[in-house]
Each structure stands twice: as structure tokens, then as C-alpha cells.
Amino acid sequence: MENSLDPFSYYDKSxxxxxxxxxxxxxxxxxxxxxxxxxxxxxxxxxxxKASNIKVDLDSETVILNATAVPFDTEVYAGGGFIDKKNLPPLQTTGKERCLTDRVATIHSIEILTPELRRKFLLDWDDKPKP
Structure with a gap:
């Protein structure tokens, strides 16, 4: 049997x-x-x-979203936002009710935070062009 966890998810086409x-x-x-x-x-x-696009694998300690695999405790950038759980749309999949915090992070994309990605999203003022 697969050692996976049911994450909380919903799908909003818009x-x-x-x-x-x-x-x-x-x-x-x-x-x-x-x-x-x-x-x-x-x-x-x-x-x-879509529920089929998210998986949490406890054996490899990995979150897989839209084919991007991220090991636990690895810094990532995520596209999303923060909302109160009472404002959540109807959920497609639900984990354990006790795991749902009052405020939640809605996430629709993830990228592992590499130095290249950090430079892409953040201005690095020490990284001046060489003459």
C-alpha cells in the first residue's frame, strides 16, 4: 500500500x-x-x-504538484495566497480536519528556490555588472 497523505485541495478553473x-x-x-x-x-x-495533480509521498518525504517534486524542508517559491479557512471554496480532497489551521496558504504552483530563481524574482543589489 502506498504511504501517501491526502492533502487539502480545491479546483478553481478561473x-x-x-x-x-x-x-x-x-x-x-x-x-x-x-x-x-x-x-x-x-x-x-x-x-x-485538480486532485490528480497533487500527491504527498511520505516514504520519499516529497510534495508533488503538477509534476514538480519538492522534498520536505526544502525552500520553495509558491504561487498562491493566504486566506481564512472559513473563506475556502468547497474542497475536492480533504486531509485530517485537525490539520486545517484557521488561516491557510492556497497554493497553485511551486518551484524549488535555486540561486537562479532567487535572482529572477529578487533584485540583488550586490550583483552589479562588471565593467
Whole structure:
């Protein structure tokens, strides 16, 4: 039997026309719950995608979203935003109710944070062109 976890997810076809924030953080497991965040705090990730596009593999400790695999505790950029759980649309898949935090991170895309990606999204003022 596969050792996977049911993540929270919904699917909003109009999502690709909404403006999304760029979140950064890490996926981690705490008390049997998948969480997303950083040292300031962790909250429940709720994925905005077709249910077939998201998988959490506990054996390899990996989150797989739209064919992008991210190991737990690896810094990522995520396209999405933060909302109160009471404002969530109807969920397609649900994890354990106790794992749903009052505020959640809605996530529709993830990229592992590489130095190249960091430069793409952030201006590095020390990286002046060489004469």
C-alpha cells in the first residue's frame, strides 16, 4: 500500500487569471499534518489544482504538484495566497480536519528556490555588472 497523505485541495478553473502572491517557505510534517511556512510559523497548505495533480509521498518525504517534486524542508517559491479557512471554496480532497489551521496558504504552483530563481524574482543589489 502506498504511504501517501491526502492533502487539502480545491479546483478553481478561473485561478489562472487571478493575480497570485509569491510565497516562500517549506513543506514539513508536524503531528501527522502537512504544513507550509518558515521559522515565523506554519499553516495548512490548500492546493488549488485538480486532485490528480497533487500527491504527498511520505516514504520519499516529497510534495508533488503538477509534476514538480519538492522534498520536505526544502525552500520553495509558491504561487498562491493566504486566506481564512472559513473563506475556502468547497474542497475536492480533504486531509485530517485537525490539520486545517484557521488561516491557510492556497497554493497553485511551486518551484524549488535555486540561486537562479532567487535572482529572477529578487533584485540583488550586490550583483552589479562588471565593467
Amino acid at each position: 485561478n489562472n487569471v487571478q493575480l497570485a502572491a509569491l510565497l516562500s517557505g517549506k513543506f514539513t510534517m508536524k503531528n501527522g499534518c502537512l504544513l507550509f511556512g518558515d521559522e515565523d510559523g506554519y499553516i495548512t497548505p490548500v492546493f488549488n489544482t
